[in-house]
Every structure is written in C-alpha cells, then in structure tokens.
Amino acid sequence: MITASTVRNEAFESWLSQVNQACGRFDARALDTDFYGELAEFRSGAINLSVVDMAHVHLYRTSKDVSTSSDGHYYAVFQMRGSSQLEQGDNRAQLGCGDIALIDASRPSDMIYNDDCRQLSLILPRQVVERGSHFNAVNCATRIAASSPLAAMANKLVLDTRQQEGLDMQESEAVLDALASLLLPGISARDCGADAHERQFRKIIAFIDAHLSDEELCPELIAREVGISVRGLYRMFSKRGLVVAQYIKHRRLDFCAENLRRADVEQKLSALCYAWGFSDSSYFSSAFKSRFGVSPGAYRKRYSQI
Template identity: 25%
Template sequence: MTVIVSTEQVPSRDRPAFFADAVMQTHFRHNMNFLEGPRPFSASITTDQLGPLRINRVLSGPAHVSRTPRLLSHDPEAYVTVSLQRRGTPKMLAQGGRETSVVRPGDIIMLTSYGPYASMYTEPVEIVSLVLPRPALLVPDSDLHGLTGRVIRGDEGLARLLSPFLSRLADTAASHTQEVGEQLARNVTDLLATLCAEQLGHDRLDAETAQRTLLLRIRFFINRNLAHPGLSPESIARAHGISTRYLHKLFEDEGMTVSRWILRRRLEECRRELDRRGPRTPTVSSVARGWGFTRLPHFSRVFRAAYGMSPREWQARSGLPVPGRPLPDMPERGTAT
C-alpha cells in the first residue's frame, strides 16, 4: 500500500518539524535545517514496500541534512540506503571519510544507518531512496565501507542500467502483487551486490554469481523490449552473445521457460494499462499492440487463462485487481505474441 506524506496541508510554521518526523518514520533520525526561501518550505514522501525493501520518493525544498554520531544510538537496527538522484544537484558532504562531491541526476549513493553523514540541498531536490536491512545485502562489511558516501555516476558501467530501473521501480511499486514485489526485491539486492563488486574493481566473480548477473541482464533486456513483437529466445540470445540452448538452460534453472517469462511480463504490463482510469482510457487492442501482441484473439485467450476473465471484463470490473492464476506452459520455440 502506498503511503503519501505531504506538508501541503500543514501550516507553514509546522512544516519543518512535520517533515523531520516523516523522515524519521520512513528512513531514520536526522538533524534537519531548512533553508529559507521566497516561498514556504514544501516537501513530501511517497512510500511503498516490496518485501524487505522500502522505496521512498522524496521531494524537498532546500535543506541541510545530517546524521550525527549522537543519533546513531537511537536506531539500533542496521540499514543500507541506496539513493538515486532524480532532480537537483546536492552536495554529499561526508560518509566514510569521503570528500565533498556534487551529486547529479541519475547518480547513486550508498549510505548506512550506522555511520554519520551529511548532505546539503541548496535547491529543491527529488530523490528515490531504497532502504533495506543490512543483512539483505550480501556484501562484506569491508566492501560496503569502501563504497559508503561514494558517488556512483549514473552514466557509467552497471549504473547506466540500474539507475533508470530503480527510477521506474519507484514509480510502479504500488502496482505489483506481494509475490512479484518480493521477487523484485531479491533481484534488486542481487543487482546492488553486483554493482558493489564492479565499483570495487573485483576482477572475478564466482560462476554462480556470474550466471545470476547474466540472467538479470537478460531480464532487463526483455523488459526494455517487451513492446517489440519480434522479441524471441533467438533474438535475446544473439543480443547477449550466447547460444539459444544456454539461454533456455538459464531459465530452466529458474523453473520457467523463456517464452513463458516474456508472456507473463507482457500480460503484467497489459493488466497495468487496463487498470488505468481517466479521460483517456486505452482500448484493449491498443494495449495489446503496445506490448507486443500481434493477434488480438491470442491476447484475449492468454489473458483469460492468466486472470480468469477477458481483457474487456478486466477493464470494466470494479474494485481492486484480483491475483492472477498461474500462466499456462508456453513452448520453447516461437515468440510469445
């Protein structure tokens, strides 16, 4: 369930204290000094939960935020925060002995709840922050210490893939079922561990980690290309320089065929589109074509098999979405269209 906290309904004089309390509830305790400007201070936090992963979207006016040694004892549980800068260019002043760095949109910073740090926002900012329990991130303490407070540039290496994914995940978190949300949380923590290894210059990953990383990259490739009708096991394998046979093996180890996974993701996106309400409600045919289905009767048949009703019935229903039934087995060959 999405929780939204905003200062808009709070008197101007009470907004700083109100927002500081909201930050404590969604992150942990901070000292917060809000900078005066021509307009009253304004801020909001939107929070979603995916398994153990809490995703916060923060909008804030200019402020100086710090977590001092005195505050660390008030939050005995250890957490890791991964912050993605969306808007604004704050200064990350310190954690782990790092020097001051300017954070640009798309950049990522990893922080821990058990170490002091400080940031300064001289302009309005928008930040996506992922808060996860320290044990969930399978990275040695020595490695994590080497990364805390470091600005990971969003246009380099794995961060080029991870940065837009985290941004999209924050926007769509509320649309996922509990099962999907927990799986996404596991995938995110795997990716973050891989990002840590890349940033620290680890030249070699064990075979299991390398295989898992490849599978995650393939899944991201599929997600980016779901709308293309020609997406197939052959095109996926070719794009990653592997054989189709090895691609099938990767997905067999996960208990699902490649084609079935493509179909499931397309249906999830179609279901999300059909849930949209407003003056520009999409048609069933436009939704199907928009997510790679070329034949409407086929789309209607597989949608009913997955969710127990036709796409039109789903779009017309009232109330919240119901959990989908397991998808039927799909053949290994051909496209999921």
C-alpha cells in the same frame, strides 16, 4: 526577523517527521525561508523506498542519532532531479541527476540540498550489501556516475520496481540482491595489490562457513586453524568494516533464514537454532529478529504463504 537558521514552521516539522518515520532518525535545518519538502513512501514485499522532494535544507544524522537507533542498513540514494551533496566519514559526493551513492545508516552522515531536487532513497539490508560486496568494505558517499552502464541499469530497475505493487518476499528480495550486484562493484574497497591477503581472507571465510554448526567456533579457533594471529584476524576483518564474532553470528542467521524460506524443510525452531551453532534459543530468536525485523516463526510463516 526570521533567519534561515531558525525557520521551523509546521510544514518543515511535518516533513522531518515523515523522514524520520520512513527512513529512521535524522535531524535537519532549513537553509532558507524558501524551504519545502514532500515525501512519498512505497513498499512491496521487502522493498522499502521513499521519494523525497526538497529544497534549501540540510539533513544530517549525528552520533547520538545513530546510538539511539537500531538501524543497521544502508540507504541507496538515487538522484532523480537537481543536485545534492552527501558526506560520510572522509568521503564527499556531489550528485547530479542519475547519479547514485550509498550511505551507511550505522554511521553519522550529512546531506545538503540547496536547490529543488528529488531523491529516491531505498533501504538495503546490511546482509544484502555484505553478500553483494563479497564482504569487502564499501566506500559510502562515493558517486556512481549516471553515465556508467551499471548505474543506468540500476536506475531503470528501481524505477520499474516502483510500478510493481504485488511483489512477494522472494521476488522483492531478488530485486534487492540484483540492485546490490549492480551498485557495489564500483564502490567496494578492494586492494588490487593484496592478492595473498585476499586469498587468506577467502580461506578464513570458507573455514567459517564449513564450521558454523560448531558451538566452539570463535576467533581463537579460526586463527589457529588457518595459521594467523588473532590480532591479524581482527585486522583483516576490520579493514572490510567487519567484526569476526558478528560476522559468524550473521552467517549463522543467514543460513537459518535460508532454511526457513524452504517449504520442503520442516524443522523445529529450537532444532534449527542448535543445528547452526546457537546454544540458546531465546538469544537466537532475539538475534534473528534484530537482523530480519521479524521473529523466526513469523519469517517462516511469511514464506509458507507464497
């Protein structure tokens, strides 16, 4: 006798393989013998999205899946038909048609689809989310209601984007920034009563940006210059889901990428690396590829062809 927990037919395995290829490492189990699933990918420039049809399936990402994956992005989940239940950390969202939520690929997550449903899953690079949330923590698995004006605009934009196959990198990155700007205001974890702390955080961010070219920039230096304990500095970043050293590295890489996108700036990669506070060109190249998916040279070439 075949039970719901042991249904692993070829169609199921094929669908799960497609999910893993398009979205990163997930596992799944069929909830019923009536399971079905289909997936269609769309890519254009920096846009990477999948439309997934499914029913009677539990899709999940464990700590082991996360630890063996280099995925550091977010998924913007658009519910196009039916309903689903998303869970991450302490948050749980029930999505209906038109609702939207974010899932952090660097953390375990659970998604349940009982009935016939369709979801559009868009990969949002972490740096796009960080910029859009102004470095506040993001409440993942939190429902953005279809009835909200920003959700309506985001749904229209992502559906229109599917019709644009010829987007170049600058155009497609502008779309990602626009989507992040629409989605994040409602789910950024801001503490409205912490104005003094927010001002201090802004002061810290400004100090970091002003000293990115300094190789000596470190948590101890920042804490001393802005008048805060190192522990307090770590705590302030941790509340926003950030790590001080990682934030500094990412800001340096983002500014390097900005320079590489500018056709009017001709600079050797090693000089660019040192100009933004990196002391090792090999480490810089490795870190850049980890953040942007390609080497600095390939990234520059991509934009020089526009």
